[in-house]
């Protein structure tokens with residue numbers, strides 16, 4: 797696939813740091829993912845923070861996420877003034893335990909950030925159902941799972957708000 801080859805070239809040469817190259821990278825990334833748009837920002841932390849602002853999440857709101865994640869996941873909501881609420885993880889998968897999410901939902905809950913940790917997708921189907929039932933936004937933090945698949949589909953096409961990161965140390 798042409799876009800995959802170009803993406804590999806950009807990643808290996810770390811060509812995502814300059815503005816004009818960044819524009820190409822966004823086009824290549826959206827082709828690779830199969831979406832109309834991809835927006836580049838300075839870091840995954842910024843992307844999570846901006847996602848909160850774009851969704852109108854701020855002071856007084858709560859955002860649910862797995863207890864086992866990188867610090868940048870809670871930084872997204874806390875930089876926006878919202879409160880991160882941690883839900884324990886499934887000891888078998890190390891991903892958010894979807895069965896425990898509903899206990900953490902309050903009238904202040906606005907969103908769930910699902911994290912695909914160590915390249916492993918969380919249980920998207922169940923978490924999506926919970927979000928639909930409680931009218932919550934679902935953001936996926938795929939900083940560690942670029943190009944990963946859930947069942948047979950690419951992660952990026954399954955959830956409306958998808959955050960990923962380009963840096964060579966990531967999964």
Ligand SMILES: Cc1ncc(COP(=O)(O)O)c(C=O)c1O
Pocket residue numbers: 838839840841842865866868869911937939940961
């Ligand atoms: C799960 C997860 N989310 C978000 C981030 C944030 O990315 P950045 O370091 O680009 O701010 C990272 C970075 O390691 C991460 O592992």
